[in-house]
Amino acid sequence: MRRANVFYNGILAGELTELSLSEYVFRYDDAYFADRKMPAVSLTLPKTQQEYRSEHLFPYFYNLLSEGTNRALQSRLLKIDENDNFGLLLATAGTDTIGAITIRDCLDFSTERILGPGREIFATSEGDVGVPTASEEGMKSSGTEPKRPTGENFKQVLKPAVQ
Numbered sequence: 001m002r003r004a005n006v007f008y009n010g011i012l013a014g015e016l017t018e019l020s021l022s023e024y025v026f027r028y029d030d031a032y033f034a035d036r037k038m039p040a041v042s043l044t045l046p047k048t049q050q051e052y053r054s055e056h057l058f059p060y061f062y063n064l065l066s067e068g069t070n071r072a073l074q075s076r077l078l079k080i081d082e083n084d085n086f087g088l089l090l091a092t093a094g095t096d097t098i099g100a101i102t103i104r105d106c107l108d109f110s111t112e113r114i115l116g117p118g119r120e121i122f123a124t125s126e127g128d129v130g131v132p133t134a135s136e137e138g139m140k141s142s143g144t145e146p147k148r149p150t151g152e153n154f155k156q157v158l159k160p161a162v163q
Contacts, residue, residue, distance in 0.1 A: 003106040
């Protein structure tokens with residue numbers, strides 16, 4: 001089983017799952033499905049139901065893949081079987097796709113899911129990663145949270161992918 005997060009303009013829209021080579025599921029994220037202002041990811045996957053099943057990779061997602069020589073080249077360079085549509089989708093549809101939809105492996109680090117909305121991750125120049133401690137957010141600290149870097153150790157602030 002392989003899973004991928006589906007994003008609409010950087011907002012988590014749902015999850016695409018390959019249960020087997022002949023069973024695929026697309027399920028809208030609860031918050032995205034409930035938000036009437038957010039559009040369906042495709043005309044073939046309207047927000048009239050939350051979950052869709054198919055014996056083949058859904059045509060909308062299949063059509064995000066390259067064809068012909070480009071597909072063969074990507075397969076060879078990425079060392080992915082040319083017939084592995086889901087694998088190619090995970091490897092190539094994370095950025096620079098046509099339209100508003102991007103696909104990312106569920107194993108990718110998602111700050112929104114781990115930390116919650118509006119939280120930040122901090123990286124130091126030494127490569128250490130931390131989050132604001134509970135005491136910094138006005139709560140009692142357990143003392144186990146990573147400390148927030150300050151001053152010269154502060155390299156950059158990474159914002160959550162989903163806002």
